[in-house]
Amino acid sequence: MTHFVEFESARVLVADDDPILREFAMVHLATPTVEVEVAEDGLVALERLNQGGIDIALIDLDMPRMDGFELIERIRWDEQLKHLPIVVVTGREDMVAVDRAFALGATSFVVKPLNWRLLSHQLAYVLRNARAEGQVRGQLEALQKVNDLKDRILRLSRQKITGPLNDILESAQIIETHSALPQISESLNRIAAASMALTRVHADMGEAEKLTPNH
16 A cells, blocks of 8 residues: 555645645655645745646645735636635634635635645545536637637628638638537538539639620
8 A cells, every 4th residue: 555645647836834844745745646846935836836837736824925815816816827726724723714715716725733645635636626627618618719610600601702711711620629529620611612612603603604695
């Protein structure tokens, strides 16, 4: 039996002003698939988060220079970090502080003294849920892009047929990049093919009109 809890590959940032806790975090949370980085206060933690690559943060509420409350708030304001899962670690026993942390955007919390094995399980659980939510958000964003492209094609279809063919084909190519939506890409390709055929018909009719003698 291993001494650590195995979970998905991840990079964890631990922000706490207690050097002993930071040392314990690196010992007890690191695994062959989990890297642990530490920060002694909120400013250092925010600077590291802005560099990217952190999958989940363990944040103490009581820190100098920038405390955990402000750090959580700054994270949730940032477009690149706003979905980062945050587990609050605190020695506070009053639920007012915990309620405030949740109101600012904390994902979960633990209370000192820490049970490192239980904490590892909680981090694994929070990270797994955050990644599942991320996949759902990605699918919803892809569907929104598809709907936007469909609206664009409908607008183009009301214009001269010879003009928007390249736009229709471009839209089909964009949607092809979403592997979860092949049927929509196929439909758009059929629309483009039909439009091209209709363009050829119009061109043939134009040539025929030119060759028809006037009476």
